Amino acid sequence: MSRTLIRGGLVITSAEELRAEVLTEDGRVAALAAPDSTIAQGWTADRVIDATGKYVIPGGVDVHTHFDLPFGGTASSDDFTTGTRAAAWGGTTTVVDFAVQSRGRALREGLDAWHAKAEGNCSVDYGFHMILSDVNEGTLKEMDQLVAEGCTSFKLFMAYPGVFYSDDGQILRAMQRAAGNGGLIMMHAENGPAIDVLVEQALAAGHTEPRYHGEVRKALLEAEATHRAIQLARVAGAPLYVVHVSAQEAVAELARARRLGLPVFGETCPQYLFLSTDNLAEPDFEGAKYVCSTPLRPREHQAALWRGLRTGDLQVVSTDHCPFCFSGQKELGRGDFSKIPNGLPGVENRMDLLHQAVVDGHISRRRWIEIACAAPARMFGLPGKGTIAPGADADIVIYDPHTEQTLSAATHHMNVDYSAYEGKRVTGRVETVLSRGEVILDRGKFTGRPGHGRYLPRTPVSR
Ligand code: URP
Ligand code: ZN
Ligand code: ZN
Ligand code: ZN
Numbered sequence: 193m194s195r196t197l198i199r200g201g202l203v204i205t206s207a208e209e210l211r212a213e214v215l216t217e218d219g220r221v222a223a224l225a226a227p228d229s230t231i232a233q234g235w236t237a238d239r240v241i242d243a244t245g246k247y248v249i250p251g252g253v254d255v256h257t258h259f260d261l262p263f264g265g266t267a268s269s270d271d272f273t274t275g276t277r278a279a280a281w282g283g284t285t286t287v288v289d290f291a292v293q294s295r296g297r298a299l300r301e302g303l304d305a306w307h308a309k310a311e312g313n314c315s316v317d318y319g320f321h322m323i324l325s326d327v328n329e330g331t332l333k334e335m336d337q338l339v340a341e342g343c344t345s346f347k348l349f350m351a352y353p354g355v356f357y358s359d360d361g362q363i364l365r366a367m368q369r370a371a372g373n374g375g376l377i378m379m380h381a382e383n384g385p386a387i388d389v390l391v392e393q394a395l396a397a398g399h400t401e402p403r404y405h406g407e408v409r410k411a412l413l414e415a416e417a418t419h420r421a422i423q424l425a426r427v428a429g430a431p432l433y434v435v436h437v438s439a440q441e442a443v444a445e446l447a448r449a450r451r452l453g454l455p456v457f458g459e460t461c462p463q464y465l466f467l468s469t470d471n472l473a474e475p476d477f478e479g480a481k482y483v484c485s486t487p488l489r490p491r492e493h494q495a496a497l498w499r500g501l502r503t504g505d506l507q508v509v510s511t512d513h514c515p516f517c518f519s520g521q522k523e524l525g526r527g528d529f530s531k532i533p534n535g536l537p538g539v540e541n542r543m544d545l546l547h548q549a550v551v552d553g554h555i556s557r558r559r560w561i562e563i564a565c566a567a568p569a570r571m572f573g574l575p576g577k578g579t580i581a582p583g584a585d586a587d588i589v590i591y592d593p594h595t596e597q598t599l600s601a602a603t604h605h606m607n608v609d610y611s612a613y614e615g616k617r618v619t620g621r622v623e624t625v626l627s628r629g630e631v632i633l634d635r636g637k638f639t640g641r642p643g644h645g646r647y648l649p650r651t652p653v654s655r
Contacts, residue, residue: 194218194238196629200227201243201590204557205250205579206566214248216586219628223582239631241624243590249561251285251316251587251625252543253568253578256435256459256510259289260309264533265524269515272313273642274607275539280315280632280640281605282540283622285587286569286577286648288319290347295326295355299334303343307647314645316627317587319574321345321378325355327362335366336373342649344573345376347435350417351384351485360424367428374652376572377425378433381417381442382409382486391530402479405529406472406487414486415441422449422456431455433571436512438464438486440496447505457571459508460497462545463488463536463612465554471612480522481610483532484512498554507567509546513539515608537608541599545613547591547620573650586629593620605638 198214203224212224213232225232259275261268270278272289279287291306293299299322306320320343324331327348335346348363349356358366363379370377390408394400399407418434422445425432437443437458449456463484468491471482482488500506514535516522525532538545543564550560569578576585597620599613625633625640632640 194629195236196239196241196586196626197235197237198241198243198248198588198590201246201248203248203580204561205581206558206562209557214580214588216588216626216629219586221580221582221584221586224580241590245594246623247591247593248580249589249591250565250577250579251589251627252283253286253565253574254279254284254510254513254539254542255288255508255568255572256461256512257287257289257539258514258535261290261292261514263514263535264531266516266521266533268535269517269521270513270607272310272318275513276314276316276318276645277638277640278540278605280625280627281622281638283543283589283591283625284539285316285625285627286318286574287316287539288321288572290323291320291343292323293325293331299331299338303338310647313642315632315640315642316645317648318645319572319648319650321347323347323356324358324366327358327366332365332369335369335375339373339375339652344374344650344652345378346370347378347380349380349384350421351380351382351387353384353388357384360420363421364424364428367425367430371428371430376433376653377430378435379421380436381414381421381434383413383417386413395528395530400527400529402477402483402529402532403469403473405483405532406469409485409487411439411441411489411493414439415445418442418445422454425456426454431457433457433459435459436461436486437506438489438493440493443496443500443505447500450505458500458506459510460501460506461510461512462538462542465494465497465549466545467612468494477526480525480532481518481612482536483522483525483529483534484514484536485534501555501563502559507563508571509542509563510568511538511542513537515606517609519609536612537606538612540604540606541613543589543622544597544618544620547593548618551619571653573653574648575651586626588626589622590624591620592623595621597621
């Protein structure tokens with residue numbers, strides 16, 4: 193039996209903050225006890241970690257990553273090896289990535305392909321959602337099988353006609369299926385056909401720079417799609433999870449639905465909380481670094497996102513980590529913003545940026561853990577993750593809340609040649625990371641290994 197004792201820290205979960213010693217045994221949390229209690233004093237361990245002056249928090253759960261995703265004529269630059277290692281550096285010990293159904297192919301083929309990409313390569317535990325690009329009789333039947341084997345959530349796109357797009361009829365059918373089999377529909381809510389018209393008109397007018405990506409993908413078209421997705425889910429009797437919410441008008445749609453008591457949930461991402469259309473407008477094509485969809489919004493939208501995270505109208509912050517190098521990848525869209533591969537890096541930065549949100553007074557410490565660890569684990573059927581409690585997986589981060597750091601591509605571990613947060617000063621940093629009781633990051637030294645991370649079949653969430 194391997195036992196680790198974490199002493200002297202402040203344990204923070206979504207439910208409480210307490211001075212406690214944490215004992216892990218064979219990969220799980222065995223017990224917590226008050227520091228001076230006779231119980232704690234009787235504990236022996238193979239390894240003792242001194243967390244004096246530090247936070248002891250659950251490992252982060254990032255339920256939105258795209259490793260090795262073919263997109264826009266290239267592929268995201270982090271694969272499962274580099275992406276999960278960067279996650280570990282950033283205090284995230286669970287990722288849920290999106291397997292992709294190619295048009296005209298079976299879900300099974302897509303899921304098998306993602307298993308092959310991940311197996312043996314991950315430093316942290318991982319699960320899969322499935323992107324449905326082609327909803328038909330066959331796909332709908334396969335959804336039941338996938339739910340049964342632990343791939344319990346399905347992303348649909350109201351955007352990207354001709355690529356991932358589903359029409360309202362297909363969306364309704366998939367939602368009806370999910371209502372029956374316990375799956376969760378995740379929605380990319382933007383009105384793609386309308387956006388495509390505006391893209392064509394912008395390019396015809398000679399508006400080719402990155403900032404026009406933000407102008408054509410209008411907040412109103414995110415809100416309209418969010419509203420439509422909510423009504424379709426309501427008709428189907430299915431719960432709905434809207435991914436990468438960025439527009440204040442979309443938050444309002446979610447809030448309205450939740451006031452009606454509907455099982456509607458929303459996720460936002462650090463880029464929408466910390467970056468804006470100012471970044472998209474950076475000169476010399478630098479704005480391409482910030483092209484993602486939904487797009488970055490004018491700064492005014494951020495207040496609504498923070499408010500949503502405090503009130504509970506938004507439940508989760510994940511990264512939508514989908515990195516493309518500036519050199520050679522983002523550059524594909526020089527002269528035509530619609531050809532810039534969509535996506536931002538961030539899997540390594542999420543826990544730190546959200547801690548900075550605590551420092552800045554946007555959210556409390558417990559809310560930090562709720563939106564970054566506990567809620568994503570609960571909502572996506574990962575019962576051993578997102579908390580520090582007896583029986584939970586010993587995925588634990590020793591977090592130093594006082595040390596300052598500067599985010600930079602020069603020091604990050606993501607396989608991408610720029611940082612979306614270059615030069616940003618944040619207070620706090622990940623010091624030590626345990627994944628199922630194994631130390632995978634030890635005070636600035638990576639001690640994990642590809643293949644340590646296990647596939648996590650997920651359970652459908654009861655409703
Ligand atoms: O721009 C983004 N978000 N790229 C990743 C794919 C998606 O829509 O989530
Ligand atoms: Zn999306
Ligand atoms: Zn995504
Ligand atoms: Zn590259």
